[in-house]
């Protein structure tokens with residue numbers, strides 16, 4: 001079954017401007033030729049438009065060529081075919097001609113959205129463009145990496161993992177003195193995007209888990225090796241990997257609205273981000289067990305009392321107070337800060353890399369377990385939330 005799109009087997013969700021569909025449009029009727037042209041245009045798109053749009057295109061194509069959904073409903077574990085079936089079935093008895101017109105309209109709006117989103121705004125030379133899931137700026141000696149999928153609570157999809165690695169590597173070489181990670185919107189991050197589990201390659205779930213472990217190891221490795229002061233500005237709730245990584249930051253400032261939650265057992269998973277090593281050291285083995293094994297959610301005050309958070313600020317003044325402080329830090333001599341970080345962190349580096357490798361290997365096995373699969377299916381079918 002084809003989506004008529006490049007990389008169409010991917011169900012990886014990426015952020016993308018909402019495309020307006022005019023389902024009731026009657027004024028114009030697309031010809032068969034327009035439809036074929038639109039199909040060709042889709043193949044030429046340079047950027048992946050994201051799963052929601054791909055599913056829409058798929059469903060309109062099927063409706064336009066075959067009429068109402070005529071396939072048996074796939075099983076609940078067949079996530080990709082189920083999503084495709086749902087999208088097609090949702091079109092009900094939409095006439096073939098309307099579906100054809102909507103397909104043509106969608107492709108046309110898609111082409112113009114992609115063209116305009118790739119244009120560089122004038123005067124944004126200090127803003128790194130080209131990121132889909134991040135906003136990266138460099139100002140006052142500070143490189144700010146902002147997670148930018150607010151409608152998904154800044155969940156980390158595969159693209160975001162890659163973009164964060166890219167942004168960290170760039171920040172390690174730029175002329176800023178310190179680097180900050182923060183979130184856009186009401187969440188800092190809801191952790192790993194659970195739809196990452198749905199994009200199964202031809203090699204099956206084993207290959208998926210193996211690739212996931214390789215990605216995770218490289219990702220966490222970038223935090224272990226980051227050479228400049230790395231500060232987390234935790235603007236709201238943090239979940240999963242966005243919490244565990246905090247043990248690798250040099251300072252963590254949190255709004256009093258933030259919470260810290262690592263529900264690994266609930267998800268049939270195990271700790272990552274070196275937290276199996278850093279958390280017991282930071283907060284004692286028993287407190288780390290409450291978080292990492294029993295999934296106890298901490299308030300910002302509790303996380304501060306346990307040493308995971310450096311300081312908590314009232315949400316109303318959080319941004320102002322934190323950025324004033326960071327700007328002052330960024331004026332300090334950068335080489336001195338770099339060398340001091342090195343002497344604080346370097347003797348642990350080898351150990352951290354070994355812990356990272358072990359955690360990824362254990363997680364690789366966990367991702368294949370029934371406990372994990374069931375938890376992911378429950379979330380994706382909206383049977384459970386944290």
Ligand SMILES: CCCCCCCCCC/C=C/CC(=O)SCCNC(=O)CCNC(=O)[C@H](O)C(C)(C)COP(=O)(O)OP(=O)(O)OC[C@H]1O[C@@H](n2cnc3c(N)ncnc32)[C@H](O)[C@@H]1OP(=O)(O)O
Pocket residue numbers: 151152153155156190191192193194195196197208209211212213215216239240241242263264267269272367379384385386
């Ligand atoms: C084998 C595969 C390997 C793949 C590669 C992996 C590589 C590294 C893995 C590292 C492992 C890390 C472990 C973790 O991080 S565990 C933590 C995982 N996170 C969660 O379990 C959180 C799930 N989300 C929720 O429970 C809730 O969304 C929330 C965060 C409590 C917020 O609830 P609220 O009611 O306020 O908001 P919504 O639920 O309506 O959320 C708004 C929309 O955002 C979507 N969303 C939010 N979080 C996630 C997420 N983590 N994954 C996917 N989608 C998420 C939510 O579905 C809503 O979308 P919608 O508007 O389209 O419905």
